Amino acid sequence: MxxxxxxxxxxxxxxxxxxxxxxxxxxxxxxxxxxxxxxxxxxxxxxxxxxxxxxxxxxxxxxxxxxxxxxxxxxxxxxxxxxxxxxxxxxxxxxxxxxSLGVNLFFELNRQLSKLMRSFPEYKVAIEEIHHTQKLDAPSGTAITLAEQILENSEKKGWKLDGTDENEIPVTAKRIENVPGTHVVSYDSPVDTIKIEHIAHSRxxxxxxxxxxxxxxxxxxxxxxxxxxxx
Incomplete structure (x- = not known):
């Protein structure tokens, strides 16, 4: 080409x-x-x-x-x-x-996990993303995609960067030198936590x-x- x-x-x-x-x-x-x-x-x-x-x-x-x-x-x-x-x-x-192939597989895991968690409202979902300091937008497009997938299977009304409203998915964005990209979706309950994570090692x-x-x-x-x- x-x-x-x-x-x-x-x-x-x-x-x-x-x-x-x-x-x-x-x-x-x-x-x-x-x-x-x-x-x-x-x-x-x-x-x-x-x-x-x-x-x-x-x-x-x-x-x-x-x-x-x-x-x-x-x-x-x-x-x-x-x-x-x-x-x-x-x-x-x-x-x-x-x-990334790995991230697109991660998207599929996220979609399936959100369907499973729909029946367990005691688990509170949150998203964290970490990228290099040169990244201009926050949260990342990948984090937004993850949030939108979860919303399809949730009673939440939306997502918000650094949000505290229980009706929204809180998304945290961190900027650290030389981090190609890390995304974590977590479900916290009073007794345990479930997490899926994707870590990119390079671009x-x-x-x-x-x-x-x-x-x-x-x-x-x-x-x-x-x-x-x-x-």
């Missing part, structure tokens, strides 16, 4: 290394205005830019019929608008809060998942998720 990297920070550089190891070519490493680039020879764009740039990056690619893989978080209030534009331009799109899992998604998206049209890719 010929790939345009939208955003060229640490994640972009990791994607570059792993994509080249898999025989792909990085044609563009775009840090600024995407309008200055001709994308007609690009097979896929992989977006790990910043929240303020993501929507513009993604929809510009749709206009030029370039499939997009996006892992940028913090812009999702416009996700449905982007998905509608993808369909309008007959383009292809996968957004994921986390592309490679996130980057490889994005590349695998890009490979899968070739010759497809429409809006998909990592569940389509992996399961």
């Amino acid at each position: 010929k790939i345009a990297l939208l955003g060229y920070g640490k994640m972009g550089k990791t994607i570059e290394r792993l994509a080249e190891e898999r025989g792909h070519e990085i044609v563009y490493r775009i840090k600024g205005n995407i309008d200055n680039f001709d994308l007609s020879n690009i097979d896929v764009a992989i977006d790990f830019s910043i929240p303020d740039a993501a929507f513009k990056n993604i929809t510009t690619c749709f206009e030029q019929q370039v499939p997009v893989i996006s892992g940028t978080t913090g812009w999702l209030e416009r996700y449905e608008e982007a998905a509608d534009l993808c369909r309008k331009y007959n383009a292809a799109f996968i957004y994921a809060s986390n592309f 490679d899992g996130f980057a490889l998942g994005a590349i695998i998604a890009a490979e899968w998206l070739q010759n497809k049209k429409g809006v998909y998720s990592m569940k389509d890719v992996l399961f």
